[in-house]
Amino acid sequence: MKNALIVGSGLSGAAAARALAEKGYRVQVIEKLPHIGGNAYDYTEEGILLHKYGPHIYHTNFPAVHEFLSRFTEWTPYAHKVVARIDGKFVPVPFNLTSLETLFPKEEADYIKVVLSAEYGRDAKVPVFELRAHKNDVIRKFGDYVFEKIFYHYTVKQWGRKPEALNPDILKRVPVYTGYADGYFTDLFQYMPVKGFTTMTENMLDHANIEVILNEDALLLFKLRDGKILFNGKEYPGAPLIYTGCIDALFGFKYGALAYRTLRFEFERHGRTGFQPAAVVNYPNEHDYTRITEFTKFTCPPQKHTVIMKEYPGEYADGDIPYYPIETPDNLEIHAKYGAEVAGYKNLIPLGRLGRYKYINMDVAVKDALAVAEKL
Ligand SMILES: Cc1cc2nc3c(=O)[nH]c(=O)nc-3n(C[C@H](O)[C@H](O)[C@H](O)COP(=O)(O)OP(=O)(O)OC[C@H]3O[C@@H](n4cnc5c(N)ncnc54)[C@H](O)[C@@H]3O)c2cc1C
Numbered sequence: 001m002k003n004a005l006i007v008g009s010g011l012s013g014a015a016a017a018r019a020l021a022e023k024g025y026r027v028q029v030i031e032k033l034p035h036i037g038g039n040a041y042d043y044t045e046e047g048i049l050l051h052k053y054g055p056h057i058y059h060t061n062f063p064a065v066h067e068f069l070s071r072f073t074e075w076t077p078y079a080h081k082v083v084a085r086i087d088g089k090f091v092p093v094p095f096n097l098t099s100l101e102t103l104f105p106k107e108e109a110d111y112i113k114v115v116l117s118a119e120y121g122r123d124a125k126v127p128v129f130e131l132r133a134h135k136n137d138v139i140r141k142f143g144d145y146v147f148e149k150i151f152y153h154y155t156v157k158q159w160g161r162k163p164e165a166l167n168p169d170i171l172k173r174v175p176v177y178t179g180y181a182d183g184y185f186t187d188l189f190q191y192m193p194v195k196g197f198t199t200m201t202e203n204m205l206d207h208a209n210i211e212v213i214l215n216e217d218a219l220l221l222f223k224l225r226d227g228k229i230l231f232n233g234k235e236y237p238g239a240p241l242i243y244t245g246c247i248d249a250l251f252g253f254k255y256g257a258l259a260y261r262t263l264r265f266e267f268e269r270h271g272r273t274g275f276q277p278a279a280v281v282n283y284p285n286e287h288d289y290t291r292i293t294e295f296t297k298f299t300c301p302p303q304k305h306t307v308i309m310k311e312y313p314g315e316y317a318d319g320d321i322p323y324y325p326i327e328t329p330d331n332l333e334i335h336a337k338y339g340a341e342v343a344g345y346k347n348l349i350p351l352g353r354l355g356r357y358k359y360i361n362m363d364v365a366v367k368d369a370l371a372v373a374e375k376l
Contacts, residue, residue, distance in 0.1 A: 001026045001209075004376075005236070007218040008244030010038020011197075012352030012365040014204045015068070016242050019373030021209035028211050030218040036205060038244075039323065039353075040197040040362060048295050048307050049196050053321070054263060055280060055293040055309075056197055059187040060363035066189045068370060072203035075191035076299040080184040084282040086149050093184070093282060094125075095146045096177040103149075112142050116178045123179035125186070129171050146176055154284035158313050159261060159326060167327040184280075192299045197362075219249060227344045236347070240376055244352035246322055247338045255337040258357060260322035264312040275306050288312055325357045332357075 002025050006013045009031040017027045035041055039053045057080045060066055083090045091099035101109045115138045120126055128151065131143025151174050155163045163171055183190075193200045205212055222231045222241070229236040243250060248258045266289075279297035283289060289310040296306045316322050325331070335357045342348055349372055353360050360368070 003028070003237075003239040004242065005030070005231070005239065006242045006244070008038060008352065008354075009033075009036035009201070009205065009212060009214075010244055010352060010365070011040055011201065011362050012244045012355070012369045013038070013242065014201045015366040015369035016351060016373050017210050018204045018207060019370050020240075020376065021207040023373065023376070024209070025376075026209050026211075028213065029205065030213050030216050030221065032215065032217040032245075034215055035198070036212060036214070037198045037201045040201070042196040042198050044196070045307070046305070047303055048300055049298070050267070050295050050307060050309075051197075051293070052265075054265065054311060054323070055295075055298075056362065057185070057190075057298075058192060058197075058362060059185040059190045060361075061187050061189070062363055062367050063188070064370070065363045065366045068366060069193075069200065073193035073195065073200035076194050077190070078192040078299055079190055080280075081182055081278045082184045082280045082282060083278045084150055084284055086285065090277050090281065092182040093150060094175045094177050095128075095150055096182060097180050098182065112138060115139060116142070120178045123177070123181060125175045125177055127172055128174045128176055129168075131176060143176075147174075150174075150282075150284055152284075154282060154290060157284075157288075157290050159324075160313070160315055161326070161328070165328055194299075218243075218245065224251065224345060224348070227346070229345060229347065238347060240347050240349055242349045242351050242372065244350075244355045246354045247335065247342075247350050247357055250350075251338055251341055255341075256334050258334055258338075259326040259328070259331050260316035260320075261324040261326060262314050262316040262320035263323050264314060266310040266312070268308050268310070269305060270308065271305050273302065273304065273306060275308050322354060325353065325359055327357075327359065 004020050004025045004027045006017050006027060006029045009029050013029055017029050021027050040056045041053060042049050042051045082093045084093045086103060089102050091102045100112060128143055128146050131139050132147055134140045159166055222229055229241055275294050280291055280293050282291045289312050291311050293309045294306055296303055342350055350356055351369060351372055352365055
């Protein structure tokens with residue numbers, strides 16, 4: 001039987017483990033936390049499913065990923081909605097015609113609607129950067145308004161950097177809807193796992209060929225030296241090592257530390273059924289937190305109380321959890337050096353959001369993991 005070692009039991013590690021186990025590999029998964037699931041970890045308290053590391057909503061356009069995950073969970077349909085608090089009012093995000101009518105005087109809103117409709121038609125999804133670069137003054141000013149009120153300050157809070165310092169793809173993804181649709185995602189599949197992401201991951205890892213070891217920092221177990229992987233001091237025999245932790249830590253920060261954003265979460269229990277108008281409310285222009293999540297608004301049956309979570313971003317320091325890779329040109333340059341180093345190790349496969357230093361959603365984490373297993 002062939003062996004494989006996987007560092008990390010998040011969705012990348014778990015999906016790779018399952019796919020390899022089904023190909024006949026004996027897989028060991030090493031996880032430094034006391035639980036599986038990585039960032040997608042959730043747990044139930046007083047009947048409410050709470051997401052410990054920030055709200056996770058499943059959405060994908062990849063049928064193969066959906067088919068794979070559906071083997072490990074049943075789903076509840078869930079159409080995610082987000083609102084932002086702007087100038088004292090709650091408006092849908094992405095910004096749509098309801099947001100426009102709520103924030104602008106009626107005559108001005110009507111005029112902007114006519115101009116947008118003539119240019120893009122109804123129900124189009126237009127990137128905000130395209131509006132800001134438009135030759136028509138009305139469209140350009142409207143684009144600037146949305147950028148300033150919804151995006152600019154939120155980005156500065158979230159990333160600790162101005163938008164121009166970040167990967168331009170981030171801005172390319174911010175849309176405005178020229179209709180009244182208020183769904184946050186437009187993917188083909190939009191669901192929540194009935195028993196949560198942890199149970200789904202648990203089912204994925206439940207295979208006779210998989211052993212999961214918790215509370216173990218893999219970096220204390222193996223070393224990389226001159227193209228060789230040393231495991232407990234001995235050369236690791238030609239088996240794949242799939243690594244989903246931080247790539248800079250793996251190489252002892254030899255080309256410098258990569259930057260990450262961390263998050264601090266404050267949970268609050270309130271003795272009433274509802275706290276806010278949507279599952280997630282963004283606060284782009286006020287408070288130190290970026291958003292408040294209300295967990296009972298996901299797929300929870302009615303409760304007498306509710307639980308909310310405020311999310312405070314900050315710069316990562318040693319000991320924090322590295323939530324988001326910061327894809328600035330400087331960091332990507334450092335990352336490329338680690339990437340070149342990886343090429344010198346035949347059986348080393350970095351994977352996932354930390355291994356590849358790329359912000360990815362859960363579905364892409366699973367898609368990449370399945371592709372790696374397929375290739376092996
Ligand atoms: C706040 C937040 C909200 C998000 N919301 C969504 C969403 O709504 N929808 C969506 O699709 N995606 C969302 N994501 C992205 C999603 O979390 C990731 O795509 C997915 O969890 C990636 O899984 P991963 O396995 O690559 O990484 P992780 O989940 O980080 O797993 C890596 C695992 O490796 C372990 N590990 C690291 N180093 C070591 C070591 N040295 N030894 C042993 N173990 C180690 C870690 O403890 C961790 O368990 C969100 C992310 C964040 C931060």
